[in-house]
Amino acid sequence: MTRIQDTYRTRVADGSLHADEAQQAVLPEFDRICEEVSRPAKKGLFRKAPPPPKGLYLWGGVGRGKSMLMDLFVDHLTVPARRVHFHAFMQEIHAAMHLNRQAGVEDALAPVANDVAASVKVLAFDEMQITDITDAMIVGRLFEILFAKGVVVVTTSNRVPDDLYKNGLNRQLFLPFIEIIKDQMVVWEMISPRDxxxxxxxxxxxxxxxxxxxxxxxxxxxxxxxxxxxxxxxxxxxxxxxxxxxxxxxxxxxxxxxxxxxxxxxxxxxxxxxxxxxxxxxxxxxxxxxxxxxxxxxxxxxxxxxxxxxxxxxxxxxxxxxxxxxxxxxxxxxxxxxxxxxxxxxxxxxxxx
The missing domain is CATH 3.40.50 (Rossmann fold)
Structure with missing residues (x-):
């Protein structure tokens, strides 16, 4: 498997990318995830599946190249993955939950989360941010289910996790989700002087x-x-x-x-x-x-x-x-x-x- 670090160096050499220390520093994290999710699961009657690798929460100022790095990462994955803007993903979740409620499903969220987990091994989000209370009230349980099913989440954001849904209504109910992020994902700040x-x-x-x-x-x-x-x-x-x-x-x-x-x-x-x-x-x-x-x-x-x-x-x-x-x-x-x-x-x- 070609490492993302090698592809990055090749693109710097041919002039399609500018070398950036902040970008280069986080590349091993992307390579770690690519390598670990690609390992074949060891099968056996009494073998317990290994825990999924930690994901990545990459945050920093706008224009620092986070989305470009996400492109490189997704291009190198060899497992089922989906890249989607976080807002668009949450809209899909709400729409699917609405259909479940109309059908009389008592727990509208669980089957939606299970369907997502069955379709991908990696979710790659652009710009995680929570501004809507309807998102804030379900996102913790949604991600608990996804992580429990072995889905690896990689996301970019302009905010440190502790600032998500800052000053939001009933924010105390949202705080456990921040702890889930810190537990299940490597939180990495990308500091670069260039926009x-x-x-x-x-x-x-x-x-x-x-x-x-x-x-x-x-x-x-x-x-x-x-x-x-x-x-x-x-x-x-x-x-x-x-x-x-x-x-x-x-x-x-x-x-x-x-x-x-x-x-x-x-x-x-x-x-x-x-x-x-x-x-x-x-x-x-x-x-x-x-x-x-x-x-x-x-x-x-x-x-x-x-x-x-x-x-x-x-x-x-x-x-x-x-x-x-x-x-x-x-x-x-x-x-x-x-x-x-x-x-x-x-x-x-x-x-x-």
């Missing part, structure tokens, strides 16, 4: 106007560059409602103005989006005014949420920020939004302090 996602955008325009074939092509190129041409739909559960991002990959989301501002969304929805994504590509922002006043108000709220959360915005719009909203009620208030849109275009705006 590779920012590096990929360095010097590149992030605001395109007017909307035409040229700007559409530029947006497509940025998306391909950041996503690698792969994506999945991400559905966020906010107070029982679904908030949908049509395309998502490695912390980068792509949506149209009408996907996010043409629907009845509010501040809580935009805060959830800002929590879930690190880069948002927002397309086709029209001129704003009396004819689309409600959409304009939502756009202002969205930009405020992205600004406060330091989410990198890549945008195509009908005009420059100062000329987007030129008539009707709200022109004066939009001046702050225009200023923020202009500030968010600066090269180092979203860089961490």
């Amino acid at each position: 590779y996602r920012q590096d990929r955008l360095k010097g590149a325009p992030v605001y395109f106007s007017p909307i035409n074939d040229a700007s559409r092509q530029k947006i497509r190129e940025v998306w391909e560059h950041l996503s690698g041409g792969e994506s999945e739909k991400l559905v966020l559960k906010v107070k029982g409602r679904d908030v949908e991002l049509p395309e998502f990959r490695n912390g980068v989301a792509r949506a149209s103005f009408y996907d996010l501002c043409g629907k009845m969304l509010g501040a809580g929805d935009y805060l959830a989006i800002a929590e879930a994504v690190k880069v948002l590509i927002l397309e086709n922002v029209p001129r704003l005014g009396r004819t689309n006043f409600n959409e304009a108000k939502r756009f202002v709220t969205l930009i405020d949420a992205l600004y406060e959360a330091k989410v990198r915005l890549i945008c195509s719009a009908a005009d420059e920020p100062e000329s987007l909203y030129i008539e009707g009620e709200g022109v004066f208030e939009f001046e702050r939004t225009a200023s923020r849109l202009r500030e968010m275009q600066s090269e180092d705006w979203a860089a961490e302090d």
Whole structure:
């Protein structure tokens, strides 16, 4: 079996990766898991199956290469595995539990967890974070079942485990899950001075106007560059409602103005989006005014949420920020939004302090 460390060195040598000490330091952990899950189980009437290897909880700042390392890891696995964004996975769990309840199943969670455990040996999650109480109340028992069935979990996160669901409602009921993580997974902080996602955008325009074939092509190129041409739909559960991002990959989301501002969304929805994504590509922002006043108000709220959360915005719009909203009620208030849109275009705006 080719080790991940060897593949990493090969890619550094051919120039497709930059050598990074923080990334290299965690590679033995990935290799350990690959090797241990690939070992054939010793069979025999009185032989007890060995315990599964500890998983990995890899956390650190955005843009440090955690998702890239996860790609390498999954590519090297020779056992049934699934890579999925944590939010999307939890949505699937809730949907399957709902079907069980409708069918009269008393314990709606156990058969769902058992089905997951029967289908994979390794679960690889992007961006574990818990913001919804419905997730917080079931995730502990869900993972208890998965670990008991021998599933190995590897996840990335921007937060240390102790900060998951921080200040959440009934958080004391969630705390045992944090102890499960510490018991079943190696917790590894990846500290790197480089933000590779920012590096990929360095010097590149992030605001395109007017909307035409040229700007559409530029947006497509940025998306391909950041996503690698792969994506999945991400559905966020906010107070029982679904908030949908049509395309998502490695912390980068792509949506149209009408996907996010043409629907009845509010501040809580935009805060959830800002929590879930690190880069948002927002397309086709029209001129704003009396004819689309409600959409304009939502756009202002969205930009405020992205600004406060330091989410990198890549945008195509009908005009420059100062000329987007030129008539009707709200022109004066939009001046702050225009200023923020202009500030968010600066090269180092979203860089961490």
